[in-house]
Amino acid sequence: MTIDGPNSMREAAASGLVSIRRCLECGRTHYPPREICPFCLCDNLGWDTAISITGELIGQAILSHSMEEVFRDRLPIRVGLVQFDSGPTAVVFVADGCVAGGRVTVGARLDELGRPVLTASPVGPE
Amino acid sequence: MPDSYDADAPARGYEDVVATVPVTVPYVRRSDHGAGWFLGRALAGLIANSGIAKGSIDGLTVSSFTLHPDSAVSFTQYAGISLRYLEQISTGGACGVMALRRAARAVQAGDANVVACLAGDTANANSFRDLIANFSSFAHDYVYPYGAGGPNESFAFLTEHYMRTRGATREDFGKLCIAQRDNARLNPIALLREPMTLGAYLASRPIAEPIHLFDCVMPCAGADAFLVMHRWRAERLGLPFARILSTVERHNAYPDDPIQTRGGWALDSVRLYAQAGISPVDIDFIETYDDYPVISMLQFEGLGFCPEGGGAEFVRQNSFTIDGSFPHNTSGGQLSMGQAGAAGGYLGLVEAIRQLTDSPLGTAVVNARIGMVSGFGMINYDRGLCTAAAILGRA
Numbered sequence: 001m002t003i004d005g006p007n008s009m010r011e012a013a014a015s016g017l018v019s020i021r022r023c024l025e026c027g028r029t030h031y032p033p034r035e036i037c038p039f040c041l042c043d044n045l046g047w048d049t050a051i052s053i054t055g056e057l058i059g060q061a062i063l064s065h066s067m068e069e070v071f072r073d074r075l076p077i078r079v080g081l082v083q084f085d086s087g088p089t090a091v092v093f094v095a096d097g098c099v100a101g102g103r104v105t106v107g108a109r110l111d112e113l114g115r116p117v118l119t120a121s122p123v124g125p126e
Numbered sequence: 127m128p129d130s131y132d133a134d135a136p137a138r139g140y141e142d143v144v145a146t147v148p149v150t151v152p153y154v155r156r157s158d159h160g161a162g163w164f165l166g167r168a169l170a171g172l173i174a175n176s177g178i179a180k181g182s183i184d185g186l187t188v189s190s191f192t193l194h195p196d197s198a199v200s201f202t203q204y205a206g207i208s209l210r211y212l213e214q215i216s217t218g219g220a221c222g223v224m225a226l227r228r229a230a231r232a233v234q235a236g237d238a239n240v241v242a243c244l245a246g247d248t249a250n251a252n253s254f255r256d257l258i259a260n261f262s263s264f265a266h267d268y269v270y271p272y273g274a275g276g277p278n279e280s281f282a283f284l285t286e287h288y289m290r291t292r293g294a295t296r297e298d299f300g301k302l303c304i305a306q307r308d309n310a311r312l313n314p315i316a317l318l319r320e321p322m323t324l325g326a327y328l329a330s331r332p333i334a335e336p337i338h339l340f341d342c343v344m345p346c347a348g349a350d351a352f353l354v355m356h357r358w359r360a361e362r363l364g365l366p367f368a369r370i371l372s373t374v375e376r377h378n379a380y381p382d383d384p385i386q387t388r389g390g391w392a393l394d395s396v397r398l399y400a401q402a403g404i405s406p407v408d409i410d411f412i413e414t415y416d417d418y419p420v421i422s423m424l425q426f427e428g429l430g431f432c433p434e435g436g437g438a439e440f441v442r443q444n445s446f447t448i449d450g451s452f453p454h455n456t457s458g459g460q461l462s463m464g465q466a467g468a469a470g471g472y473l474g475l476v477e478a479i480r481q482l483t484d485s486p487l488g489t490a491v492v493n494a495r496i497g498m499v500s501g502f503g504m505i506n507y508d509r510g511l512c513t514a515a516a517i518l519g520r521a
Contacts, residue, residue: 032264059287061278064333065275070274113271
């Protein structure tokens, strides 16, 4: 689903939506978001916005150590790297039930500090 | 004229320039000194060990993370040195080879007579956290909010993927770590030099699984340095030197790979060996950038010692001690000496110069004539972007 509205990942995440940059010239998506398209270098960019985006969990880690107090009492924390089906990769939190190398669906929220963050969840039975 | 419009022109050799006077300001776990102290003491070491007057050093390269908000320019005034050539090289673990390349070309071109190459950093309770939290805009906004695991987290993704798809095991990584610790045994300035067993390696506590404590380098403070000058000048001054046989560097290689399974070395190794006129079997020892053992495996693969994806099998077939079949990280590497910020990008290079001039910190590689140094730097987001390598030879 693509909708109009948010102007940033943060704005989208506040509404529970994921937003990924798409170049309106060459059509390719990228992440992390930039002010230019890393493929064609134009600055005519929009957002692909959806409830969730599917992809593959291509790498993961279980953190037992954090440099920030805010995370320390929540350890261990599972995180990973997801490649979206449209190509780009994103660092994400990983929910229970995800399998390394397996399919996931990625949603967004704002964290305690108001930062947009992504979380991968298992793809449910269709 | 090149064969095609896009073909690389052949690079000029380095026959007339040399690397000399390896200096290390001993690493310490923490320091109240600033980066300027470490860089300044390294410069003093270059002057003391070369007999070259401060005023005769007319070129400088500087690499440092904790020098900020100061810069290489600031350092010229801080250390009272006047120059006609200056570079700040911010490529982290690849900065040593890149400093060597730039300095060598500056000397060849006549832009400087003697270039001092410096890398150093301080370390205190907050410096590592501050560095990691603000390492890059991508890291700050798109990595750090995910548990603030720092480089352990990013390298854990690569390691997990590599183990799952290439069949590497923790035992394979442990073998490299144990061999390096063994190599550090007689190195008096290694911060970690007590023997490590496989049992202790495997039992070390998880940090960012699959990465455990003994896979990780220990952040510390320190500096490394060397000089680049014309060969005739080193000979006239009586300075032992290493010849520069070839060098390469690469940035943001393979941007379409979804996760890092190779570095830029694979694009450059043919050129690297061709310029030196040798092949991988001629290398007597190698100093890789060992921030994590999986990265050493990627270097073995990319630099042509084994096929892509064959790093684990290569580790099983070799021993990596100084007297072994493939002497590797002969000072103990960062895993034993510590990672003094940007100096981690110099550690292998100064050790290679030392091995080739019979002045290792610890144990000498017997009959070492040709050494390779490899660098890897800057996890800007999800992968290390900078790779470099050099082949050095005995005079």
